[in-house]
Amino acid sequence: MQAFAQLLDALSFQPARNAKLRLIEAYLRVTPDPDRGWALAALTGGLDFPAAKPALLRSFGEDRIGAELFHLSYDYVGDLAETLALIWEIDPAAGPPPTLGEVVETLQRATRIQTPAILKHWLDALDSTGRWALLKLLTGALRIGVSARLAKQAAANIGDRPVSEIEDVWHGLSAPYRPLFDWLAGQGPRPQSNMGGAYVPAMLANAIDRAELDTLDPAHFRAEWKWDGIRVQVASSGGVKRLYSRAGEDVSNAFPDIIEAIDFDGVLDGELLVRREEAVAPFNDLQQRLNRKSVTPKMLKEHPAHVRLYDALWLEGEDLRGLSFDERRARLEAWMTMHPRQRFDLSPLVRFTDWAHLAGLREEMRQDGIEGLMLKRGDSPYVAGRPKGPWFKWKRDPMLADCVLMYAQRGHGKRSSFYSDFTFGCWRPSAEGRRELAPVGKAYFGFTDEELRWLDKWVRDHTTNRFGPVREVEHKLVLEIAFDGIGRSTRHKSGVAMRFPRINRIRTDKPADEADTVDNLLRFVP
Amino acid sequence: MTSDTLNPRSWLYPTPRGLYCEPGDFYVDPAVAVSRAVITHGHGDHARPGHRAALATPETLAIMRARFQEMPDTAQQPLKYGESVRMGSVDVSLVPAGHILGSAQAVLEHKGQRIVVSGDYKRRPDATCPPFEPGPCDVFITEATFALPVFHHPPDAVEIGKLLRSLDTFPERTHLVGVYALGKCQRVIAMLRAAGYDKRIWLHGGLASLCKLYQEHGVDLGDIALVSDAILETFKGAIVLCPPSAIADRWSRRFFDPIPAMASGWMGVRARARQRGAELPLIISDHADWAELTQTLKDVGAPKVWVTHGREEALVAYARSIGIDAEALHLAGREEEDEA
Numbered sequence: 077m078q079a080f081a082q083l084l085d086a087l088s089f090q091p092a093r094n095a096k097l098r099l100i101e102a103y104l105r106v107t108p109d110p111d112r113g114w115a116l117a118a119l120t121g122g123l124d125f126p127a128a129k130p131a132l133l134r135s136f137g138e139d140r141i142g143a144e145l146f147h148l149s150y151d152y153v154g155d156l157a158e159t160l161a162l163i164w165e166i167d168p169a170a171g172p173p174p175t176l177g178e179v180v181e182t183l184q185r186a187t188r189i190q191t192p193a194i195l196k197h198w199l200d201a202l203d204s205t206g207r208w209a210l211l212k213l214l215t216g217a218l219r220i221g222v223s224a225r226l227a228k229q230a231a232a233n234i235g236d237r238p239v240s241e242i243e244d245v246w247h248g249l250s251a252p253y254r255p256l257f258d259w260l261a262g263q264g265p266r267p268q269s270n271m272g273g274a275y276v277p278a279m280l281a282n283a284i285d286r287a288e289l290d291t292l293d294p295a296h297f298r299a300e301w302k303w304d305g306i307r308v309q310v311a312s313s314g315g316v317k318r319l320y321s322r323a324g325e326d327v328s329n330a331f332p333d334i335i336e337a338i339d340f341d342g343v344l345d346g347e348l349l350v351r352r353e354e355a356v357a358p359f360n361d362l363q364q365r366l367n368r369k370s371v372t373p374k375m376l377k378e379h380p381a382h383v384r385l386y387d388a389l390w391l392e393g394e395d396l397r398g399l400s401f402d403e404r405r406a407r408l409e410a411w412m413t414m415h416p417r418q419r420f421d422l423s424p425l426v427r428f429t430d431w432a433h434l435a436g437l438r439e440e441m442r443q444d445g446i447e448g449l450m451l452k453r454g455d456s457p458y459v460a461g462r463p464k465g466p467w468f469k470w471k472r473d474p475m476l477a478d479c480v481l482m483y484a485q486r487g488h489g490k491r492s493s494f495y496s497d498f499t500f501g502c503w504r505p506s507a508e509g510r511r512e513l514a515p516v517g518k519a520y521f522g523f524t525d526e527e528l529r530w531l532d533k534w535v536r537d538h539t540t541n542r543f544g545p546v547r548e549v550e551h552k553l554v555l556e557i558a559f560d561g562i563g564r565s566t567r568h569k570s571g572v573a574m575r576f577p578r579i580n581r582i583r584t585d586k587p588a589d590e591a592d593t594v595d596n597l598l599r600f601v602p
Numbered sequence: 603m604t605s606d607t608l609n610p611r612s613w614l615y616p617t618p619r620g621l622y623c624e625p626g627d628f629y630v631d632p633a634v635a636v637s638r639a640v641i642t643h644g645h646g647d648h649a650r651p652g653h654r655a656a657l658a659t660p661e662t663l664a665i666m667r668a669r670f671q672e673m674p675d676t677a678q679q680p681l682k683y684g685e686s687v688r689m690g691s692v693d694v695s696l697v698p699a700g701h702i703l704g705s706a707q708a709v710l711e712h713k714g715q716r717i718v719v720s721g722d723y724k725r726r727p728d729a730t731c732p733p734f735e736p737g738p739c740d741v742f743i744t745e746a747t748f749a750l751p752v753f754h755h756p757p758d759a760v761e762i763g764k765l766l767r768s769l770d771t772f773p774e775r776t777h778l779v780g781v782y783a784l785g786k787c788q789r790v791i792a793m794l795r796a797a798g799y800d801k802r803i804w805l806h807g808g809l810a811s812l813c814k815l816y817q818e819h820g821v822d823l824g825d826i827a828l829v830s831d832a833i834l835e836t837f838k839g840a841i842v843l844c845p846p847s848a849i850a851d852r853w854s855r856r857f858f859d860p861i862p863a864m865a866s867g868w869m870g871v872r873a874r875a876r877q878r879g880a881e882l883p884l885i886i887s888d889h890a891d892w893a894e895l896t897q898t899l900k901d902v903g904a905p906k907v908w909v910t911h912g913r914e915e916a917l918v919a920y921a922r923s924i925g926i927d928a929e930a931l932h933l934a935g936r937e938e939e940d941e942a
Contacts, residue, residue, distance in 0.1 A: 086768070086770050088872070089881045095772065102771050139753045142923070148916045150751045153871055162752035162870065163895070192912060486850055492879060493854045544877045545850075
């Protein structure tokens with residue numbers, strides 16, 4: 077448990093992806109089974125036990141140091157699990173700390189009534205970091221910025237294998253993954269991939285622009301719209317039905333309407349959308365349904381989910397991945413014609429004669445819900461990862477707005493001495509009848525290293541106020557912001573939220589007064 | 603030593619200039635320049651320049667001279683640990699506080715009543731200064747920087763172990779450790795040496811003079827060198843110590859993919875550590891944690907305790923719960939500082 081706690085602790089402070097990977101790898105290499113397997117389960121979200129209630133933690137704390145001191149402590153720290161972990165003291169008489177395996181196996185067997193006594197004993201035996209990790213594990217909120225895919229990548233790295241191989245076998249495995257580690261260490265056979273609702277590693281596209289297109293032969297390519305939703309995989313076999321994000325995270329719980337509509341065996345690739353009548357709803361509507369453990373009936377009714385299909389990887393027990401795109405597409409079309417379904421439809425192919433023609437179609441298509449075009453070679457098999465050549469995405473040109481820099485925050489890692497996260501705003505009438513800036517977004521890329529150095533210096537030279545790592549600056553610098561979409565938002569002060577904003581140009585030539593207004597931005601809202 | 607009739611507040615009390623001892627006509631750690639000051643230790647919120655006369659340990663006076671351009675206009679009165687001097691009708695002596703080099707508790711006796719102004723202190727061992735000596739008194743004035751039950755500074759070896767383990771995991775990255783120039787810097791070096799780390803430790807220029815002063819006072823810091831003196835040094839896998847503010851400064855750009863670490867008692871609370879941008883928070887403090895504070899109240903056994911700078915409320919509540927007559931004492935010129 078202590079080693080796992082140290083891992084969680086280090087991960088929680090480490091923002092960089094590669095560094096996180098290294099930390100997990102180092103842990104998986106040296107930690108024995110079954111602990112490392114349980115750790116992998118915890119990091120991939122595969123551990124589930126009856127969560128400890130906040131009331132239990134609070135009562136532990138108040139019993140320990142009295143209500144007044146506990147209240148003062150909680151008030152200062154602001155996180156209940158952390159407060160309890162900090163005020164508790166190790167009891168030398170409690171014996172050695174539990175291993176992660178002990179914790180998980182005991183909790184899986186323990187009754188609700190036994191849990192408090194067991195928990196108390198562990199708190200006595202663990203150090204502060206250990207207690208924090210234990211309580212985070214029990215309250216079901218690790219919040220350390222590690223995705224399931226990242227954890228799998230770390231496992232893949234210790235066996236020197238591509239992550240797609242782990243994903244291929246993953247869903248046939250269960251914690252603590254002994255056969256997986258044996259295989260990775262070269263001491264066991266490759267685990268069987270059980271296709272029961274397993275995720276199949278997705279194929280991804282590279283970005284392309286108009287100029288590069290001229291180097292390609294249009295006759296080799298098929299075009300389809302790139303819908304503005306979430307790329308998903310629908311996987312169903314042997315009665316197990318799942319919906320996965322593109323990274324292999326199981327999002328089935330948030331979309332029972334889709335799961336319910338699956339009445340076939342297969343693995344299909346498509347775009348998850350919210351669809352009302354025939355129209356695709358703005359991305360914002362889909363966002364309402366993401367990241368939820370459960371969904372209300374009202375939500376299901378008002379934000380009905382839908383999958384628009386691009387590709388078939390498996391159909392009725394047959395692996396189609398080795399076939400060409402054209403063959404897979406023909407199979408998918410035939411299958412859809414025979415079994416029309418609610419909540420699933422086919423993303424149509426866009427017919428075109430040459431690139432100029434396609435460019436024209438792309439220009440005309442201003443319909444909401446479309447991000448651009450996908451181009452796929454007709455002869456491309458379905459391969460995991462992002463191979464160069466077979467698939468391209470040709471996004472719609474971004475929307476642009478001139479915004480005024482308001483705040484800058486220091487970055488992390490290599491950027492920790494640079495002000496590299498920029499919050500910018502647009503003008504709107506203030507309550508006093510004058511004009512004020514309302515923050516409309518935040519961007520931390522889009523600029524070159526040289527521009528970053530320039531921006532950093534500008535921020536340092538024009539600071540008006542400091543709040544921890546954040547500086548407020550004079551409202552003088554205009555940034556041209558590029559973004560892929562914009563919607564109304566109640567969570568943002570300005571009432572709008574941008575999709576994928578980045579800094580397109582630094583407009584030192586433009587006075588801040590002439591930057592865009594919030595009203596201008598609202599005109600982009602579909 | 604007890605005098606039931608004398609009210610201690612009648613001869614030692616807070617004023618806008620600082621804590622004033624009337625029968626001795628001096629201030630303890632005053633917030634502004636005064637005619638006569640008794641200084642517990644060299645940190646900036648306790649030792650200030652410009653006093654006409656200052657009494658402190660020889661080490662503290664040396665630190666003040668190094669920080670305040672030799673202080674030619676201040677009459678300096680060194681008082682060794684355990685020696686006593688009479689000021690007006692008050693006997694003053696200095697006793698080790700275990701905080702930093704030269705740090706002392708000011709023990710004041712007047713008409714048979716003894717008040718201990720402990721300054722800042724800690725109870726755990728520190729290779730760079732003698733340990734805190736608890737002594738009986740009528741009134742004990744304690745700091746309260748970390749006076750909440752959430753503050754339990756882990757053992758030295760645990761925190762230094764974190765740093766050394768990170769060096770193992772990221773052997774090519776520069777480990778940039780933010781430390782306060784006086785006390786924390788030298789203690790972290792001493793802790794690394796005690797853990798067996800014998801490679802060169804690199805220093806930001808702002809840390810040089812106080813390290814030299816510690817060495818002159820017999821504190822062994824091993825192989826240390828200035829970053830600015832290094833030619834063609836990559837600093838890959840090196841430990842570099844710097845003032846906390848330098849991590850965010852352009853100065854830090856010379857290092858290869860640095861890991862910002864921070865050595866401070868505040869690092870025990872995650873939100874505080876994130877606020878400071880620490881990716882490797884090290885909970886290393888020169889102040890007493892909750893256990894040390896509460897143990898000290900028991901060790902000195904004073905019937906009255908005055909609690910100052912920090913989270914007075916919690917320590918006052920605790921002291922009262924064990925039958926001590928405790929109250930908060932609000933002093934001018936104290937704030938939370940990096941040196942914690």
